Amino acid sequence: MSKTQKVISFLTMLVLVLIGVFLIYVNDDYDANNQALEAMKSDDKVQVTGEDPLYFYPIDRTENQTGIIFYPGGKVEYESYAPLMRQIAEEGYATFLLDVPFGLAVFDINAAEKIMAANPYISEWYVAGHSLGGSMAAIYAEGANEQLSGLILLAAYSTADLSGTDLNVLSIYGSEDGVLNTESVQENRSLLPDNHKEIIIEGGNHAQFGNYGEQAGDGDATVSTEEQQKLTVEAITDLLAE
Numbered sequence: 144m145s146k147t148q149k150v151i152s153f154l155t156m157l158v159l160v161l162i163g164v165f166l167i168y169v170n171d172d173y174d175a176n177n178q179a180l181e182a183m184k185s186d187d188k189v190q191v192t193g194e195d196p197l198y199f200y201p202i203d204r205t206e207n208q209t210g211i212i213f214y215p216g217g218k219v220e221y222e223s224y225a226p227l228m229r230q231i232a233e234e235g236y237a238t239f240l241l242d243v244p245f246g247l248a249v250f251d252i253n254a255a256e257k258i259m260a261a262n263p264y265i266s267e268w269y270v271a272g273h274s275l276g277g278s279m280a281a282i283y284a285e286g287a288n289e290q291l292s293g294l295i296l297l298a299a300y301s302t303a304d305l306s307g308t309d310l311n312v313l314s315i316y317g318s319e320d321g322v323l324n325t326e327s328v329q330e331n332r333s334l335l336p337d338n339h340k341e342i343i344i345e346g347g348n349h350a351q352f353g354n355y356g357e358q359a360g361d362g363d364a365t366v367s368t369e370e371q372q373k374l375t376v377e378a379i380t381d382l383l384a385e
Contacts, residue, residue: 172246173355175222182225189232195242199232209383210237210265212255214248214276223353230376248279255283271295273352297352298323300331312339313382317347319362342378347371
């Protein structure tokens with residue numbers, strides 16, 4: 144075998160190994176639990192349709208409908224956020240839960256664009272996300288701020304400069320969150336509009352914004368998942384009602 148052939152062989156093996164490592168990484172995700180799967184069933188309050196996105200449609204919707212497009216956390220099955228999306232829909236707001244490539248919103252930051260284009264009856268739009276999904280929603284919001292009313296960050300922070308926008312921004316995280324880098328939250332706070340709202344859920348952690356069980360490195364919550372999500376929904380609906 145010539146030197147050139149050896150180099151080609153080595154590079155081919157390296158690429159295959161890297162592909163294998165990547166596939167193992169992206170497939171080692173957090174699965175939605177039974178509560179999440181139950182929340183995906185339609186009833187007399189909310190109709191659930193689609194796959195990408197999962198659309199939670201309030202039966203008693205208002206004429207001037209508000210829509211929320213949600214970016215899931217990194218390597219978390221998007222269905223894990225069905226209970227949260229359903230609870231918001233029960234309050235009268237249409238919610239769209241994205242299924243992002245490889246479970247990483249970074250691969251489809253502009254996913255909200257097609258949702259907005261396909262649903263012209265929605266008169267007001269918010270983007271939202273958990274963890275990595277929240278940061279990617281913020282990046283999308285920077286370029287689409289004129290089409291959006293606001294941004295909702297769950298255990299996330301913005302690296303995009305939104306300080307000069309008119310966006311209504313809400314940041315929520317738990318006091319026991321062991322995954323979120325709170326120093327980064329503080330350092331990047333100036334990138335949000337001056338009138339943004341920040342809520343810390345006492346006893347809440349990182350994972351309980353979704354329904355996928357415990358997350359590596361997270362703190363121990365002292366409130367239930369149900370309570371953390373209830374407080375989250377209350378904060379979000381208060382923002383939307385303003």
